[in-house]
Amino acid sequence: MRKSNQILSKIKSMKELTILSIIIVFVIVISVKSPVFLSADNIVTTAMGLSTTSIVGIGVTIALIGGCFDLSVGSVMGLASVLTVLFAQKGMNIWLAVLLSFLICGAIGTLSGVLVGKFNLNGFITTFAISQMARGLVFVLTEGFSITLPAGNESFRVLGTGDLFGILPVMIVIFLAMAVIADFCVRKTALIRKVFYVGSSEKAAILSGINSGNVKIFLYIGTASMSAIAGILSVSRFGVATANNGNGVDMMVLSAAVIGGTSLGGGKGTILGTTLGIVMLSIMNNALVLFNISVNWQNFVSGAILLIAIIIDYISNRQQTKRR
Amino acid sequence: MQEMVGRELSSFYPEKNSKTEKTELLRVEGLTRKFVFEDISFSLKKGEILGLCGLVGSGRTEIARGLCGIDKTDGGTVWLDGEKINIKNYASAIRNGLCYLTENRKLDGLFLEMNIVDNICALQLDHFSQKGIMQAKEMNRVTDEFKKSLNIKYNDKKQLVNSLSGGNQQKIMIAKLLALNPRIIILDEPTRGIDVGSKSEIHNVLRELSGHGIGIIMISSEMPEIVGVCDRVIIIREGRLVHDISGHEVTQKNIIAAISKETKEAKEREYAQV
Numbered sequence: 311m312r313k314s315n316q317i318l319s320k321i322k323s324m325k326e327l328t329i330l331s332i333i334i335v336f337v338i339v340i341s342v343k344s345p346v347f348l349s350a351d352n353i354v355t356t357a358m359g360l361s362t363t364s365i366v367g368i369g370v371t372i373a374l375i376g377g378c379f380d381l382s383v384g385s386v387m388g389l390a391s392v393l394t395v396l397f398a399q400k401g402m403n404i405w406l407a408v409l410l411s412f413l414i415c416g417a418i419g420t421l422s423g424v425l426v427g428k429f430n431l432n433g434f435i436t437t438f439a440i441s442q443m444a445r446g447l448v449f450v451l452t453e454g455f456s457i458t459l460p461a462g463n464e465s466f467r468v469l470g471t472g473d474l475f476g477i478l479p480v481m482i483v484i485f486l487a488m489a490v491i492a493d494f495c496v497r498k499t500a501l502i503r504k505v506f507y508v509g510s511s512e513k514a515a516i517l518s519g520i521n522s523g524n525v526k527i528f529l530y531i532g533t534a535s536m537s538a539i540a541g542i543l544s545v546s547r548f549g550v551a552t553a554n555n556g557n558g559v560d561m562m563v564l565s566a567a568v569i570g571g572t573s574l575g576g577g578k579g580t581i582l583g584t585t586l587g588i589v590m591l592s593i594m595n596n597a598l599v600l601f602n603i604s605v606n607w608q609n610f611v612s613g614a615i616l617l618i619a620i621i622i623d624y625i626s627n628r629q630q631t632k633r634r
Numbered sequence: 635m636q637e638m639v640g641r642e643l644s645s646f647y648p649e650k651n652s653k654t655e656k657t658e659l660l661r662v663e664g665l666t667r668k669f670v671f672e673d674i675s676f677s678l679k680k681g682e683i684l685g686l687c688g689l690v691g692s693g694r695t696e697i698a699r700g701l702c703g704i705d706k707t708d709g710g711t712v713w714l715d716g717e718k719i720n721i722k723n724y725a726s727a728i729r730n731g732l733c734y735l736t737e738n739r740k741l742d743g744l745f746l747e748m749n750i751v752d753n754i755c756a757l758q759l760d761h762f763s764q765k766g767i768m769q770a771k772e773m774n775r776v777t778d779e780f781k782k783s784l785n786i787k788y789n790d791k792k793q794l795v796n797s798l799s800g801g802n803q804q805k806i807m808i809a810k811l812l813a814l815n816p817r818i819i820i821l822d823e824p825t826r827g828i829d830v831g832s833k834s835e836i837h838n839v840l841r842e843l844s845g846h847g848i849g850i851i852m853i854s855s856e857m858p859e860i861v862g863v864c865d866r867v868i869i870i871r872e873g874r875l876v877h878d879i880s881g882h883e884v885t886q887k888n889i890i891a892a893i894s895k896e897t898k899e900a901k902e903r904e905y906a907q908v
Contacts, residue, residue: 500763506748507756513742517704518756518810519728577747 329570329586336593344600352596354479358547360592361485362387362540363559363566364585368492369536370563371584373529375496376505377512377576378426380533381437382418383563385444387556390415390541392448395457395551404463412538418444419534420527427526437530441560449553456552459545470546481543488539493581505529509576565616566591568623575627591615646834647862648841651681658716659849660732660818662701665710670696671873674710678818678849683840685864686820686853687889693873694853695737698820702734703727714817728757731817735807735824737853739800743807746796750788751777753795754809780809785835801832808836818849825859837863857886869893 341348366383373380390411397407422440426433459467472480496502507515508522515522537556545551568574569590570583594615595608660678665671671693678684686694700707703721712719714730721727724734736743745753755762755773762773777791784805788798795806804824811819821840825833840863844850854860860867867884869877869892877892 498767500759500766500768503752503759503768506752507745510745510748511742514745514756517724517734517736517742519725520756521725577745 326571326580326583326586329583329590333586333590333593336590336597340593340597340600344597347596347600356592356596357482358479360588361479361481362544362547363563363592364588365485365488365540365543366533366537366559367563367566367584367588368488368581369533370560371567371570371572371579371581372492372496372502372505373533374567374572374574375502375509375576375579376525376529377509378526378529378533379433379437379564380422380530381434381560381564382422382441382444383533383537384556384559384561385441385448386415386418386534386537387541387544387559388448388551388554389418389444390538391545391551391555392451392457392553394542394545395459396451398460398463399457404459404466408466408542411542412535415534415538415541416531419531422534423527423530426530427523433526448555452551452553454553456550459549459551467546467549470543470548481547484543489581489585496579496581501528506577509578511577561616562591562612563588565612565619568616569619573627574620574623648838650841650863650865651683651844659714659847661713663711663713665697665700665707665712667696667700667705667707671700671870674870674875676868676875676878678851680847680849681844682865683844683850683852683863685860685867685884686851686870687855687860687867687893688870689893690855692870692893694870695822696873697870698734698822698851698853701727702732702820704734728814731814733757733811733814733816733819735811735819735821737822737826739803739807744795744803747794749794750791750798750806753806754780754813757810758813776813777809780805780812784809784839799829799832801828801835804828804832804836808839812843816848818851819843820851820853822853823855824852825854825856833859857889860884860889861886 337347346352366387370380370383393411393414394404394407397410398404402410418440422433422437425431425436468480469484470481474480474483504515504520504525505528507518507520508525512522515525537559540559541551541556544555563584566587567579567584568587570580570585570587572579572584591612594611598605598608598611657680658677659680662677663675665674674697676684686698688694696705699705700710701712701721702724703726704724712721714732719730721730721732727733740746745756751773754777759768762769762776774791780786781788781791786802786805786809788802795803798806808821808824824840825836828836837859840850840852852860852864861884864884866878866880867889868875869879869889871893879888879892
């Protein structure tokens with residue numbers, strides 16, 4: 311039994327390598343069938359879309375490590391983009407609009423955090439409810455239409471459209487910087503180590519003097535903040551906020567996290583893993599488009615991959631713990 | 635016995651402390667939690683191992699948890715080294731050097747899917763960090779020290795704790811508490827379900843710690859262990875402290891008699907009413 315445990319843990323640690331190799335295989339196969347895939351335009355476009363989703367991924371990954379689910383990330387992202395544009399339309403300075411929008415989303419995160427962390431409500435369902443409310447607000451505020459960012463905010467637009475040295479998009483640089491910092495925090499800081507403890511065994515964490523309620527509040531403020539940043543960056547990129555911005559992001563990020571090795575039971579996860587998962591799913595979606603396969607298949611394929619990832623996660627967890 | 639363990643167990647239990655010291659380490663008065671336990675008062679002297687006995691369900695674990703602030707209590711005062719302390723929650727108990735070792739290591743004592751270093755350092759994260767960043771070198775060093783001092787058997791300190799035997803898991807929990815440099819440790823069934831050799835090693839460690847001035851309170855249901863290890867025993871029956879036995883009076887017969895006295899009386903009353 312011990313030996314198979316060792317082999318299984320080796321496989322799990324190779325998970326990131328595995329995904330990377332899957333991605334490479336995908337890329338080769340797809341570019342053979344559709345040369346457009348490797349064109350600079352396509353790569354940059356895919357990468358830009360990846361960046362915002364991956365920023366959300368940072369927040370969700372860390373929350374999952376702590377055993378917390380946040381289904382509201384997509385809606386909060388949408389709300390952040392809508393609020394930013396609306397405030398700017400009302401004449402507010404764009405940076406002030408960004409700040410205010412960020413703070414409001416932070417407040418939503420605090421609400422989720424308190425409900426789950428202090429009142430011990432179920433995170434899954436609670437954030438689902440919050441998600442509905444936020445998306446509802448988005449529709450109320452936009453009446454279903456896209457709203458445009460007023461002109462004259464060029465400095466802000468640089469974030470989403472600018473290039474460093476002419477080739478590297480600012481947005482990707484922002485994401486990479488955040489990812490590197492986040493990865494460092496996950497591996498080395500005491501604060502995030504506490505998140506691991508809470509996710510591994512909340513009861514043992516309490517008996518180790520860790521305030522699990524406060525940790526959870528911190529996690530939900532984190533996911534909301536990341537979602538807000540993603541939403542704001544998408545406004546910078548497109549100059550508009552759509553009512554459907556962020557739709558499906560929650561599920562995609564969750565799937566990517568599981569695929570990338572973040573355990574649904576908590577206590578395990580890496581930023582790199584989730585990001586690779588997002589890359590893989592994005593490439594797949596991109597491939598479907600290039601192969602002229604109906605977009606309707608996207609959901610089915612994403613769902614199938616998620617199911618496989620869940621099953622693999624379940625099997626490897628079952629072998630490692632005797633009783634949960 | 636020797637064949638089973640493969641090494642000599644010259645005396646089954648460590649030698650007790652025959653000298654009675656006067657210094658009072660811990661004093662508890664009137665500890666109460668409605669419907670669970672009432673008016674628990676006792677003191678713990680330096681160098682003495684105190685046993686907390688009673689039938690399962692009598693409230694021993696609850697008393698320990700209440701004392702350490704893990705559960706809320708409805709009254710009572712605690713003095714540590716003569717100084718009155720206020721224990722609002724477990725974190726404040728830990729800050730005062732008072733800690734609790736759970737009886738259920740798999741449920742709430744260990745982080746089964748985390749490695750040995752993480753488990754041992756769990757209570758002292760802030761102590762091991764500088765400006766929020768964990769100092770791996772220091773954490774590894776402390777882990778190695780405990781491996782030696784508690785004779786914990788493992789190959790790699792990065793291996794997961796669920797790969798260790800029960801006895802070694804128990805030692806890791808003890809190491810976690812010792813990393814705090816505590817003043818008082820309350821252990822709840824510390825040797826339940828572990829091999830004989832580890833049991834004996836843990837008893838020796840407890841006696842050593844007690845000799846160094848650390849207060850040890852042990853909850854146990856194993857008569858031989860209580861009689862062999864504890865200098866004094868307090869008996870809990872249905873949430874009340876009914877007996878305080880010390881020195882030569884600590885015998886299996888006396889303890890069992892004290893624990894089940896009311897049961898026998900209650901049975902006699904029952905028969906009388908029929």
